[in-house]
Amino acid sequence: MGEQRVKRAFKYRFYPTPEQARQLTETFGCVRKVYNMALEVRSRAWAEERRRIGYAETSAMLTAWKKEDECSYLSDVSSVPLQQTLRHLHSAFESFFTKCSGYPRFMSRKRSRSSAEYTRSAFRWRDGELILAKMRAPLDIRWSRPLPPEARPSTVTVSRDAAGRWFVSLLVEDQPQQRRQVAHAAAVGIDAGLHSLVTLSTGEKVPNPRLGRENSGRLARAQRELARKEKGSRNQAKARRKVARVHAQIADRRRDFLHKLSTRIVQEDQLVAIEDLPVSNLVCNRSLARSVADASWAELRRMLEYKCAWYGRELVVVDRYFPSSRMCSACGLVRDPLPLDVREWRCNGCGARHDRDHNAAQNLLAAGQAVSACGAGVRPQRNPSVRAVGDEAGNPVSRAVGAPGPGGDVKRRTPGRRSSSRPGSARCRAARG
Numbered sequence: 001m002g003e004q005r006v007k008r009a010f011k012y013r014f015y016p017t018p019e020q021a022r023q024l025t026e027t028f029g030c031v032r033k034v035y036n037m038a039l040e041v042r043s044r045a046w047a048e049e050r051r052r053i054g055y056a057e058t059s060a061m062l063t064a065w066k067k068e069d070e071c072s073y074l075s076d077v078s079s080v081p082l083q084q085t086l087r088h089l090h091s092a093f094e095s096f097f098t099k100c101s102g103y104p105r106f107m108s109r110k111r112s113r114s115s116a117e118y119t120r121s122a123f124r125w126r127d128g129e130l131i132l133a134k135m136r137a138p139l140d141i142r143w144s145r146p147l148p149p150e151a152r153p154s155t156v157t158v159s160r161d162a163a164g165r166w167f168v169s170l171l172v173e174d175q176p177q178q179r180r181q182v183a184h185a186a187a188v189g190i191d192a193g194l195h196s197l198v199t200l201s202t203g204e205k206v207p208n209p210r211l212g213r214e215n216s217g218r219l220a221r222a223q224r225e226l227a228r229k230e231k232g233s234r235n236q237a238k239a240r241r242k243v244a245r246v247h248a249q250i251a252d253r254r255r256d257f258l259h260k261l262s263t264r265i266v267q268e269d270q271l272v273a274i275e276d277l278p279v280s281n282l283v284c285n286r287s288l289a290r291s292v293a294d295a296s297w298a299e300l301r302r303m304l305e306y307k308c309a310w311y312g313r314e315l316v317v318v319d320r321y322f323p324s325s326r327m328c329s330a331c332g333l334v335r336d337p338l339p340l341d342v343r344e345w346r347c348n349g350c351g352a353r354h355d356r357d358h359n360a361a362q363n364l365l366a367a368g369q370a371v372s373a374c375g376a377g378v379r380p381q382r383n384p385s386v387r388a389v390g391d392e393a394g395n396p397v398s399r400a401v402g403a404p405g406p407g408g409d410v411k412r413r414t415p416g417r418r419s420s421s422r423p424g425s426a427r428c429r430a431a432r433g
């Protein structure tokens, strides 16, 4: 038991000495510079000669750049974060070539996150103290929670956010926490919405974490002050940091809320069924409420994915074309699309009254249970293009009864399970019996 080990990052705040702050700021600058230079070289080689440049080639260039006069300052900082950023650039290109993400963008001092990654050769870890390369004193880390005993970080990432706060993230190997045993049947379906952040199949509605009134007041005040400052002045920079601090606090609270919610769900249930919502829509949303809700949902889903893996729970991601919100969870009848503002509806087949979100969550739960029962083993999907298709015999997925729309559901039907694979049918029988 407990054989499996996972990599976990533990993030802490730390307070650098003025000297350390200067060194780290310089390192961040060099990381950005090297990343941008390598990106330019790679882009040009591709545009002009259709030639791909790999990590090894850029690494050799880095050595040459350090010898040039105008870039000699690159030798003042540890070389490891510079090489790491070349590796990151390489994987950014890899995921661009496999069409997982867009073309790598240049890093900017204002827009991009400032960070530097140190691998094992570039830091010393002794008695719980962390000393980075080229530094004499250990970092003054606030250990807000304990590291796993005997943990030895394999990678250390130092970063500074827009509010000027410093963080260090330690990547360590860890055994997943003691699994709390739950009844095998404990399962939940989760529907993401706008009115509530999520609705659980138990009927519980979790509201969206809202901006508290004091927060929105403070944010408005800070933004007003920023608007009054002279452009480019020191006071403007100060005011900008203040706005960033309020934003950071709001984001922290939201994250905290989502952590508590996802941990609770994963601890209580053996099976978690969620909907595969298109996250790419995130960017082009005009309404703020919508985009905040989407961001929360994307983050919650990410947390559910890795926490399910830690706790040995099963996460079923149901195909986005599964008509979860317009199928009756009592009789399985699929109705016409519902306008977004319809919160409640009545089934024409069996007359059941449904709360839109609760009904959808129940359908997701049933779909998840059907997948699980058939042994589909739909894993948390890191790559949205990977979907559970085909049954044991290698046949393509059969579609749920009455489930229209492109793309198959993740549910699979195997002989002998014909009736139970239809979401809602089990409950339907129970309700009638």
Ligand SMILES: [Zn+2]
Binding pocket: 328, 329, 330, 331, 332, 333, 347, 348, 349, 350, 351, 352
């Ligand atoms: Zn019905």
